Amino acid sequence: MTGHRILLIVGGGIAAYKACELIRLIRKAGMSVRCVLTAAGEQFVTPMTLAALSEQPVHTSLWDLKDEAEMGHIQLSREADLVVVAPATANLLARMNAGIADDLATTLLLATDKPVLAAPAMNVRMWQHAATRRNVAQLRADGVTVIEPDEGAMACGEYGPGRLPDPEAILAAITAQLAPVKRLPANARPLAGRHVIVTAGPTHEPIDPVRYIANRSSGRQGFAIAGALAALGARITLVAGPVVLPTPAGVDRVDVETAREMAAAVDAALPADAAVMVAAVADWHVAAADQKIKKQPGGAPPALALAENPDILATLAASPRRPALVVGFAAETEQVLAHATAKRARKGADWIVANDVSGGKGESVMGGARNSVHIVTADGVESWPDLPKEAVATRLADRIAAALTA
Numbered sequence: 001m002t003g004h005r006i007l008l009i010v011g012g013g014i015a016a017y018k019a020c021e022l023i024r025l026i027r028k029a030g031m032s033v034r035c036v037l038t039a040a041g042e043q044f045v046t047p048m049t050l051a052a053l054s055e056q057p058v059h060t061s062l063w064d065l066k067d068e069a070e071m072g073h074i075q076l077s078r079e080a081d082l083v084v085v086a087p088a089t090a091n092l093l094a095r096m097n098a099g100i101a102d103d104l105a106t107t108l109l110l111a112t113d114k115p116v117l118a119a120p121a122m123n124v125r126m127w128q129h130a131a132t133r134r135n136v137a138q139l140r141a142d143g144v145t146v147i148e149p150d151e152g153a154m155a156c157g158e159y160g161p162g163r164l165p166d167p168e169a170i171l172a173a174i175t176a177q178l179a180p181v182k183r184l185p186a187n188a189r190p191l192a193g194r195h196v197i198v199t200a201g202p203t204h205e206p207i208d209p210v211r212y213i214a215n216r217s218s219g220r221q222g223f224a225i226a227g228a229l230a231a232l233g234a235r236i237t238l239v240a241g242p243v244v245l246p247t248p249a250g251v252d253r254v255d256v257e258t259a260r261e262m263a264a265a266v267d268a269a270l271p272a273d274a275a276v277m278v279a280a281v282a283d284w285h286v287a288a289a290d291q292k293i294k295k296q297p298g299g300a301p302p303a304l305a306l307a308e309n310p311d312i313l314a315t316l317a318a319s320p321r322r323p324a325l326v327v328g329f330a331a332e333t334e335q336v337l338a339h340a341t342a343k344r345a346r347k348g349a350d351w352i353v354a355n356d357v358s359g360g361k362g363e364s365v366m367g368g369a370r371n372s373v374h375i376v377t378a379d380g381v382e383s384w385p386d387l388p389k390e391a392v393a394t395r396l397a398d399r400i401a402a403a404l405t406a
């Protein structure tokens with residue numbers, strides 16, 4: 001864990017005192033910690049205590065960060081490897097969920113591009129209230145790791161779930177969250193001078209001028225990978241299907257609609273050192289009509305004639321201009337590893353990143369914030385824990401950098 005940087009947001013609850021012990025444990029584990037104290041938190045612990053324990057300045061107000069050039073709130077939110085909210089009060093969770101940014105803590109939480117871990121602490125009724133249940137469920141769906149509170153006697157005299165977990169348990173959650181990330185030195189740009197093509201999102205295959213066939217891919221995983229690779233210094237061509245995502249910093253984006261357009265854009269972007277094909281490319285296109293197909297009253301529905309799309313990944317892997325590293329993705333609903341291993345051979349990819357979309361998980365993985373993947377390579381299979389898509393992206397980018405620079 002040595003070297004990881006934690007941004008600890010201390011909310012206002014009686015459990016705030018446990019944040020002091022948490023700071024001590026985080027530092028003992030070899031990590032540094034910078035604290036942000038909410039106004040309510042200041043009612044329970046003082047900035048002085050947190051500053052002394054963390055040996056770092058403590059931030060309490062958005063307006064403290066006068067010198068934006070030196071330490072603006074954006075920088076503060078992004079220079080950490082992990083943002084930890086402990087204790088996360090019902091109010092803080094509600095504001096996080098709503099995207100409200102009305103103080104330093106919530107502004108940082110909205111501005112950060114790093115994984116967020118929240119350790120809730122509140123009265124049992126507040127924890128069990130439908131509003132808190134909704135907020136926690138949505139935050140989890142958005143990729144925030146919300147750990148379960150402990151059950152026991154509470155400061156307010158009631159009994160039940162809602163107690164802040166012990167600092168040791170919070171540290172274990174922090175370690176689990178960070179363990180997979182092999183840290184490169186800060187500002188390392190191991191991919192400087194390299195070009196990587198990333199495909200992302202779905203494709204739309206027109207049926208006629210107003211209708212199309214699509215799939216559930218949000219593009220989120222591919223966009224995160226493009227951003228993570230750009231952060232390591234690579235020049236990125238991101239070939240994106242129709243998605244509603246902002247372009248990550250430092251990424252050249254080419255928007256396409258159909259699989260055939262995506263294939264042409266990938267070809268036009270060559271040569272490249274690596275290609276990461278994350279897009280959920282439609283396997284077929286429709287022999288599309290030039291005019292809107294009209295419903296015939298009483299008539300038979302039109303038959304759609306499907307024709308096969310080019311397999312962009314397989315074509316690239318077999319091409320004389322093949323990048324040194326070709327990575328494909330596989331969403332499998334059953335026998336995930338067997339199918340991914342077969343796909344790796346069939347498509348000629350160096351690695352296949354397999355995600356399990358069985359049991360109805362297709363919808364939550366393809367549109368959602370988290371992903372659990374297996375990396376299938378010539379050396380075998382590496383299974384990663386369930387992580388936010390951004391964390392999968394960082395890990396994969398680090399692994400690609402290691403492979404390209406080996």
Ligand code: C5P
Pocket residue numbers: 199259277278279280281282283309310311312313314327328329330331
């Ligand atoms: O065969 P399947 O669609 O499961 O393969 C998934 C992998 O192949 C992904 O990496 C996807 O981007 C790529 N692919 C492609 N062109 C296609 C179909 C899939 O590049 N026509």
